[in-house]
Structures are given as C-alpha cells and as structure tokens.
Amino acid sequence: MAAVTVTTDPAGASPRGGRVQAPGRGLGEDWKRHIVGQLKHRDLSQHAQFQDLIRFYTRLLEKTSLTKGILSCSLSRPSFDSSCSISSLLHQKKQLKKTTGELAYQVVDLQQQIKIKERDLEEQHARLAEEEHRLAGALDARQELQERVEQVQEENGALKTEYDSLLERQRAAEMRLREEKVREEHLLEDMIHLKQQAAARMNSRNERKSRAREAKLQKELQTAARAKVTVDTCSSAPTSRSTSPKTENQPESEKRHTRLFRSASATSPRILSSIRELFDRKRRGHSVCSLEEDLVCPVGIWGSARVPVRALQVLEAHEQGINAVRFSASSDLLATGGTDRVIKLWEVRAGSLTHRATLDGSTEGITCIEFDPAGFRILAASYDKSALLWRLDDSVPKLTLTGHSRKVTAARFSSCLHQVVTGSADRTIRLWDLHRAACVQEVEVVSYCSDLVCSENCIISGHYDSKIRVWDTRTVSCIQELPAQGKVTSLDISSDHRQLLSCCRDDCLQLLDLRRRSNERMCFRAEGFKCGSDSTKAVISPDSCFLAAGSADGAVYIWNVSTGNLETRLPDKHSLSISAVSWSLSGEYVVSVDKSRRAVLWSDI
Known part of the structure; x- marks a missing residue:
C-alpha cells in the first residue's frame, strides 16, 4: 500500500505543507479508502x-x-517611574x-x-x-447491449442462411418455371399442329363426302334431265318417265291436248351454281372457325326508358366506398366495384337486388366495370396499375393485363371481341389482344386519361386538360380533338353509337352528335347539381331520351334530351357524393352508388 507523508513543524503543533503520494495502479478500490x-x-x-x-x-x-x-498595585504607589511603566503597560x-x-x-x-x-x-x-452508481448502471447496460448485439448477429446469421436457401429455391423454381414455359410452348405448338392436322383431315373427309354427294346429285339431275315427262293440261295427275297405255289408246284429238317436254331448267347453269354454293356453305360450316365466328353475341333489348320516381331498395353493398356500377346487356345482372378491391354481382328480380357472387383478385380498388356483349365475361380497371378479366362463373381472374405505370382509370371492350382498350393516369392508352394477353398498340397522350368509350374503328377518350380526343385504331393516330369546359370525369356513348355524353368538373353535362362534323353540342345544367369528384360517372338512357348523373349533394339528377330541361331530382337516399349511375338496357331500372358503400335501385313502379 502506498504511504502518505505528513510534515509538521518541530513543535508538532500543526502540519506544514502535507504531501500525498498517489497510490499505485492496479490496486482496485483500496486507494480511494x-x-x-x-x-x-x-x-x-x-x-x-x-x-x-x-x-x-x-x-x-x-x-x-x-x-x-x-x-x-503600581497605581497604589505613585512615583514618576511608575507613571512611565503604567503608560507602557x-x-x-x-x-x-x-x-x-x-x-x-x-x-x-x-x-x-x-x-x-x-x-x-x-x-x-x-x-x-x-457517478459510481451511474457507472455501474452503464456497465450493466453495456453488457446487456453487447448480449443483444450478439443475439441479433446470431439471428441475422440464421436469417441470412434462410434467405440464401430461399434464394436458391427461388432460382431453382424460376428455372423450373422457364422449363415448364418452354415445355408448355412446345406442347401448345404440338397441340396446334395436331389440331391443324385433325382439321385438315376433317376438311378432306368433308370435301370427299361433299364431292361424292355433289357427283351423285349431278348424276341424278342428268338422269332426270334425260327422262321424258307427260303433262296433262286439264289435270294435275302425276307424271311418268314414259307414256301410259291409256294415252296410246286415246284418239288423235285428245293427243293434241297432251305434249311431251323435257325439263331443261333443271340442268341450267343457274341451278347448278346455286347447288354448288349450297355445298360450299356446308363444307365451310364443318371447317375450323375463329373465336369470333364461334362466339355468339346476344344483342341486348333496348327498351323505352322510364323515368324513375322512387327507390325500390337501399342496401350497403360493399365494405367501403363504391366507385363503379354497370348493368349487363340482358339487364338481369348488375355489377358493383369499390375500394374494398372486389366486384359484387347482383341479380335483378322483381324490383330487388340479390347477391349472386363476389369476384376478387385485385390488390387495390376498382375504378371501372364493363360487361362483354355476350354477357359471359366482365372487365374491370384497378388502382393496382392493371386491368382484370373474369368469367362470370369463376371468382378468379382469367387474365390480368399489366403494363401501365400508374392506376388504370378505364377499361372497355373494343369493337373486336378479342380486344380491350385501357386508359391510365400514366397518360397512355393501350390496346390489348386477349388471345395473347399482350399489348398490341400503345398511344401516348399529353394529359391524364379519365375515361374512354369505343366505337367501330374508333376510341374516344376524355382527359384532364379539358379535351376529348378521337383515335383511329387502324392508323393509331388522333383524328379529332373536341374542347370541353373543364376536366372530363366520364364519357358515355349511346346504344346506337350516335351520341356522346361527357361529364365535366364545371358541373355541366354535354351531349355531342357524332354524325355531325361541327362541334355543336347541348349543355345540361341544374340548380344544385355539383360534380362531386374527378371520376363522377354520367349515363345516357338506352333510348337516348334522358341523361342521368349523381351530384355531390347525394341526389340523382335526370334531364330530358328533347327539351334540355331537368326532368326530375331523386334526393334523400344517399348521405355522401354519388360516384356513378347506371341505366338498364331494358329502361326499367336505374342504380346509383356513392362513397358511403350504399347502392340504391330506382324505378317508376
């Protein structure tokens, strides 16, 4: 132990300049004591x-x-010396x-x-x-953190090992997937080749049968042409190939009324060509047809639209807000889609909606819905940058069309049954081939595409730059630009493809006659009508006599096209802004949906 030296004065009364020698290192806490x-x-x-x-x-x-x-004592003995001593004292x-x-x-x-x-x-x-207490706590915390670091490092090592194994499995799975795709392509090519061979064999067989039937018919026609037929002018008795014995015994005067003729019209070139065309049609009927020829498209019945006057049913159709609604061509099926990422199908019977099925598969909200003309498939646009195609009897999407970089705002079937058109917020319009599930045409636009409709060889799109553009699908070019008064929120085309309806943010509906080259159009406004959002949908009635749109005040407004005036206003059933309206092709029902999950079925019953 180190010594402490204290130096004192010689008398030992007090210390003088004490000096403490520092303790040696490595002695722990003893030096402090x-x-x-x-x-x-x-x-x-x-x-x-x-x-x-x-x-x-x-x-x-x-x-x-x-x-x-x-x-x-000294003062008691006065003297001169004493006085001096006293003063000194x-x-x-x-x-x-x-x-x-x-x-x-x-x-x-x-x-x-x-x-x-x-x-x-x-x-x-x-x-x-x-400080000693804090130091002890800091040491304990440091020890705990060090243990935690070691534990996390071990966990990270385990996760890294698992990640590496999963990565290897993924690579192996991708390799197998590529091999399976190549195998699938080979199998598809083989199947197509076999189908072609089978079709060729069937066509050859049908051709041989048709030729045999044609040869047989030609032979019968030639035999019939060579035969002689007796026609009695006074009766409609059956003819025979030779004269009957009765005619041989008749007198000459009666034979004058009977003449022999030859059916030359049966062998005329016109009849033979007609017969050949008939057999040609039969041969073509047995050949392999394309998808468009095999697909039968029922035409919806356009009824006279009736202006609704009351709500037949009010229901909470979705778990979140509803963005789109659409009737099928047969008017007995309704589809709704919303931000809860599903499409719900409803059967329309006797003035009520009954839930039929739910179609899922989208990872984000639905923005647009469209039935195909045949009524077997449904197309939807989604916020997840894709468009999805379902069969009505399957809840899983049959096709998912991906390629847009932002949300898809519109998806429609084109005039060709195997093609669809999509518009997106990424300022592009794409044409898709459903047979290949691939984009075949892409058009870049200078503005956000909010909605589009399709006509024969044309695509009409509405945009946020207050323009309506007409595109020719054959040349992939814009052939006309129509100005609007504000952001275009929706487009709708009449059943006869003659009139185009646009809804804009300036709280106005505009109806344009597509048969005229001029930009003249009818405008429809109403006191209290407000376009509630950038995606508010308006529709034309099936007979093109009325227009319907939902307002921000929760009411449905219906205008008369012939007079240009407001026909009726249907309030009090929606608590929030109406997002979309659909009118059945039968003209009997109108359905409106809003952002508060509510769907209302309207009719004049």
Missing part, C-alpha cells in the same frame, strides 16, 4: 492545531488579567487586545473555511457515489 483515511487524519491534525491556538489564547487572557493586577495592553482580536477573527475565519471545506467534501463524496 486510503485517501479518505488520510483526509480524516489531516482533519484531526488541523483540529488539534486549533486546539493549541485556543490554548495559547487562553494563556494570553490569563497573562492579561495578571497584568491588570500588577497595574492596580497600557500601550502593551492595547497591543495585546489588538493582537487578541486579530487572532480571534482568524480563528472564526478558519472555522468557517473548515465548514465550507467539509461541505465541499461531502458534496464530492455524494457526487462520487452517484
């Missing part, structure tokens, strides 16, 4: 020093009292008092300094203890 002991020892020595000072001060007081006694007394006061003041000052030092020492001890 040693220093504390030395400090206590120094405190005791200083206290003893002040005891000596007090003792000296007491002795000085005793000497002062003794001096007072001597002075009193008084002077000494004053000096002693002065010295005594200074010493007393120094004593008090030293005592105050001792108290201050003791308080500082206590504070230093408290701070030292607190």
Whole structure:
C-alpha cells in the first residue's frame, strides 16, 4: 500500500505543507479508502492545531488579567517611574487586545473555511457515489447491449442462411418455371399442329363426302334431265318417265291436248351454281372457325326508358366506398366495384337486388366495370396499375393485363371481341389482344386519361386538360380533338353509337352528335347539381331520351334530351357524393352508388 507523508513543524503543533503520494495502479478500490483515511487524519491534525491556538489564547487572557493586577498595585504607589511603566503597560495592553482580536477573527475565519471545506467534501463524496452508481448502471447496460448485439448477429446469421436457401429455391423454381414455359410452348405448338392436322383431315373427309354427294346429285339431275315427262293440261295427275297405255289408246284429238317436254331448267347453269354454293356453305360450316365466328353475341333489348320516381331498395353493398356500377346487356345482372378491391354481382328480380357472387383478385380498388356483349365475361380497371378479366362463373381472374405505370382509370371492350382498350393516369392508352394477353398498340397522350368509350374503328377518350380526343385504331393516330369546359370525369356513348355524353368538373353535362362534323353540342345544367369528384360517372338512357348523373349533394339528377330541361331530382337516399349511375338496357331500372358503400335501385313502379 502506498504511504502518505505528513510534515509538521518541530513543535508538532500543526502540519506544514502535507504531501500525498498517489497510490499505485492496479490496486482496485483500496486507494480511494486510503485517501479518505488520510483526509480524516489531516482533519484531526488541523483540529488539534486549533486546539493549541485556543490554548495559547487562553494563556494570553490569563497573562492579561495578571497584568491588570500588577497595574492596580503600581497605581497604589505613585512615583514618576511608575507613571512611565503604567503608560507602557497600557500601550502593551492595547497591543495585546489588538493582537487578541486579530487572532480571534482568524480563528472564526478558519472555522468557517473548515465548514465550507467539509461541505465541499461531502458534496464530492455524494457526487462520487452517484457517478459510481451511474457507472455501474452503464456497465450493466453495456453488457446487456453487447448480449443483444450478439443475439441479433446470431439471428441475422440464421436469417441470412434462410434467405440464401430461399434464394436458391427461388432460382431453382424460376428455372423450373422457364422449363415448364418452354415445355408448355412446345406442347401448345404440338397441340396446334395436331389440331391443324385433325382439321385438315376433317376438311378432306368433308370435301370427299361433299364431292361424292355433289357427283351423285349431278348424276341424278342428268338422269332426270334425260327422262321424258307427260303433262296433262286439264289435270294435275302425276307424271311418268314414259307414256301410259291409256294415252296410246286415246284418239288423235285428245293427243293434241297432251305434249311431251323435257325439263331443261333443271340442268341450267343457274341451278347448278346455286347447288354448288349450297355445298360450299356446308363444307365451310364443318371447317375450323375463329373465336369470333364461334362466339355468339346476344344483342341486348333496348327498351323505352322510364323515368324513375322512387327507390325500390337501399342496401350497403360493399365494405367501403363504391366507385363503379354497370348493368349487363340482358339487364338481369348488375355489377358493383369499390375500394374494398372486389366486384359484387347482383341479380335483378322483381324490383330487388340479390347477391349472386363476389369476384376478387385485385390488390387495390376498382375504378371501372364493363360487361362483354355476350354477357359471359366482365372487365374491370384497378388502382393496382392493371386491368382484370373474369368469367362470370369463376371468382378468379382469367387474365390480368399489366403494363401501365400508374392506376388504370378505364377499361372497355373494343369493337373486336378479342380486344380491350385501357386508359391510365400514366397518360397512355393501350390496346390489348386477349388471345395473347399482350399489348398490341400503345398511344401516348399529353394529359391524364379519365375515361374512354369505343366505337367501330374508333376510341374516344376524355382527359384532364379539358379535351376529348378521337383515335383511329387502324392508323393509331388522333383524328379529332373536341374542347370541353373543364376536366372530363366520364364519357358515355349511346346504344346506337350516335351520341356522346361527357361529364365535366364545371358541373355541366354535354351531349355531342357524332354524325355531325361541327362541334355543336347541348349543355345540361341544374340548380344544385355539383360534380362531386374527378371520376363522377354520367349515363345516357338506352333510348337516348334522358341523361342521368349523381351530384355531390347525394341526389340523382335526370334531364330530358328533347327539351334540355331537368326532368326530375331523386334526393334523400344517399348521405355522401354519388360516384356513378347506371341505366338498364331494358329502361326499367336505374342504380346509383356513392362513397358511403350504399347502392340504391330506382324505378317508376
């Protein structure tokens, strides 16, 4: 243990210039206790020093009292010398008092300094203890963090190992997928080749049968042409190939009324060509047809539209807001789609909606719905940058068309049954081939596409730059631009493809006659009608006599096309802005949907 050396004066009264040697390193906490002991020892020595000072001060007081006694004795014997000694003693007394006061003041000052030092020492001890406690806590926390780091490193190592294994499995799965795709392509090619061979064999067989039938028919026709037929002018008796015995026995006058003729018309080129065309049609009927020839498209019955007057049914159709609604061509099926990422199918019977099926597969909300003309498939646009195609008897999408970089706002069937058109917020319009599930044409537009409709060889699109553009699908070019009064939120085309309806953010519906080259159009406004959003959908009635749109105040507004006036207003069934309206092709029902999950079935019944 290191020693502490304290140097004192020769009398041993007080320490003089004490010096503490620093303890050696590596001795742990002993040096601290040693220093504390030395400090206590120094405190005791200083206290003893002040005891000596007090003792000296007491002795000085005793000497002062003794001096007072001597002075009193000297004053009792007056003399000249004594007077001198008394004055000197008084002077000494004053000096002693002065010295005594200074010493007393120094004593008090030293005592105050001792108290201050003791308080500082206590504070230093408290701070030292607190820092030692904090140090211990920091060491514990450091140990815990170090253990946690080691644990996390182990977990990361395990995750890295698992990730590597999963990556290897994914690569192997991708390799197998590529192999399966190649195998599928080969199998598809083989199947197509076999189908072609089977079709060729069937066509050859049908051709041989047709030729045999044609040859047989030709032979019968030639035989019939060579036969002679007797026609009786006065009766409708059956003919025979030769004259009957009865005619041979008739007199000459009766034979004049009977003539023999040859059916030359049966062998005329016109009849033979007609027969050949008939057989050609039969041969073509047995050949392999394309998808468009095999697909039968029932035509929806366009009824006279009836203006609805009351709500037949109000229901909470979805879990979240509804963005789109559409009737099928047969008017007995309704589809709704919303932000809950599903499409719900409803059967329309006797003035009520009954849930039939739910189509899922989209990862985000639905923006647009369209039935195909045959009524077997349904097409939808989605916020997940894709368009999806379902069969009505399957809840899983048959096709998913991906390629847009932003949400798809519109998806429609084109005039060709195997093609669809999509418009997107990425300022492109794409034409898709459903046979290949691939984009065959892409058109870049200068503005956000909000909606589109299709006509024969044309695509009409509405945009946020207040323009309606007409595109020719054969040349992939814009052939006409029609100005609008505001952002175009929706487009709808009449059943006969003669009129185009646009809804804009300026709270106005515009009806354009596509047969005219001029930009003249009819505008429809109403007090209280407000276009609630950038995707509000308006529709034309099936007979093109009325227009319907939903307003931000939750009411359905219906205008008369012939008069241009508001026909009716249907309020009080929607609590929020109406997002879309659909009119059945039968003209009997109107359905409106809003952002609060509500669908309302309207009719005049």
